[in-house]
Amino acid sequence: MENPVTDTLKPAPATPLQPRRRAILIGAAQGIGAALAKKLADEGYTLALVDRNPERLNKVCVDINANGQSAVPYQHDVTDYESVPATLCRIVADLGGLDLFVYVAGVIHFPALDEYNFEQDHKMVEVNLLGAMAWISQVAPMFQNAKRGQIVGVSSVAGDRGRIGNPGYNTSKAGLTTYLEALRNRLTRHGVNVITIKPGMVKTEMLTLPGAPRPMFAVTPEQAANEIARAIRKRKQVTYVSGLWRWIMLVIRHIPSVIFRRMSF
Ligand SMILES: NC(=O)c1ccc[n+]([C@@H]2O[C@H](COP(=O)([O-])OP(=O)(O)OC[C@H]3O[C@@H](n4cnc5c(N)ncnc54)[C@H](OP(=O)(O)O)[C@@H]3O)[C@@H](O)[C@H]2O)c1
Known part of the structure; x- marks a missing residue:
């Protein structure tokens, strides 16, 4: 949590004449999260950005601050579940409230087709699913009580x-979706x-990892953001990124199991 470079930095306060929406983004040091942070800053949000890598x-x-x-x-590892309530309290106190919470953090390991790797599957479930649950289960009652x-x-x-x-990545994301x-x-x-949010492929570091598939209909992090x-503006419920994936997955979701298990997709 200590950050010698920016510990003196405090979020810009809201005033009656300049109300500011306040957002927390988890996993904002690079990729989709960093691009979304810049986009939300452009839209006037005051941001608390959370990730494990302090330099990035x-x-x-x-x-963002250089643009006014x-x-x-806030440095935090999402697998440090016990520290979530105190970290959230500190951030909400710093921001003076909260309007939007975004969980972007994620990891992936691309296994070979004959590889069954519990260590990697464990990491993906810890970050992609349990980290999200640890944070959202604190944010949800706050928003439920506030009715907004x-x-x-x-x-x-x-x-x-x-x-x-x-299988491990699929499971972590199916759990999060549900x-x-x-x-x-x-x-x-x-x-x-x-x-x-259900991205298809986004050109981030994730797609450069060993074993990553060839990019297909990939968008830039800025387009995804x-x-x-x-x-967020339209208060949607489920959004595929890009929208083309909505139609691709509509077909994929309806392929009967008896056929799907013979496919290499
Ligand atoms: N790129 C795609 O094609 C794609 C497609 C579908 C869904 N997604 C999802 O989109 C989200 C963002 O992905 P991305 O492509 O932007 O990946 P990325 O560039 O690797 O960004 C992921 C961010 O999450 C952070 N993170 C990972 N583990 C963490 C932990 N334990 N504690 C705190 N922060 C942690 C990473 O920090 P480190 O750099 O320190 O690891 C990184 O800043 C992920 O949930 C991913 O599963 C991506």
Whole structure:
């Protein structure tokens, strides 16, 4: 949590004449999270950016603050579940409230088709699913009591079906998708908007890892950020990024198991 470079930095305060929406982004040091942080800063949000790598996180904040916008870094590893309540309290006190919570953090390991790797599967479930649950289970009651707020989780098209390529990643994202759907069903009646983002392929470091598939209909992190920001503005429920994946996955989801298990997709 200590950050010698930016510990003196505080978020720009809201005033009656200049109300500011306040957002927390988890996993904002690079890729989709960093691009979304810049986009939300452009839209006037005051940001608390959370990630485990302080150097990269500081750089994103310095870039945003250099534009006269407001972002403060908080170093945190999402697998440190016990520290989530205190970290959230500190951030909400610093921001003076909270309007939007976004969970983007994620990891992936691309296994070979004959590889069954519990250590890697464990990491993916810890970061992609349990980290999200640790944070959102603290944010949800806050928003439920306030009868307002938005929760966004970045899941994946990979959660829509169990495919031969990556059972562990598929499972972590299917779990996140279901968790978000359940929370949406709980919280919509309390005025809270829960959005599931399902990217197809986005040109980030993730797609450069060993074993990564050839990019297909891949968009830039900035394009992904624009579509996520639009989903937030429009208070959507489920958004595929890019929109083309909505149609691809509509077909994929309806392929009968008896055929799907013979496919290499
Ligand atoms: N890129 C794609 O094609 C694609 C497609 C579908 C879904 N997604 C999802 O989109 C999200 C963002 O992915 P991305 O492509 O932007 O990946 P990325 O560039 O690797 O960014 C992921 C961020 O999450 C952070 N993170 C990972 N583990 C963490 C931990 N234990 N504690 C705190 N922060 C942690 C990473 O920090 P480190 O750099 O320190 O690891 C990184 O800053 C992920 O949930 C991913 O599964 C991506």
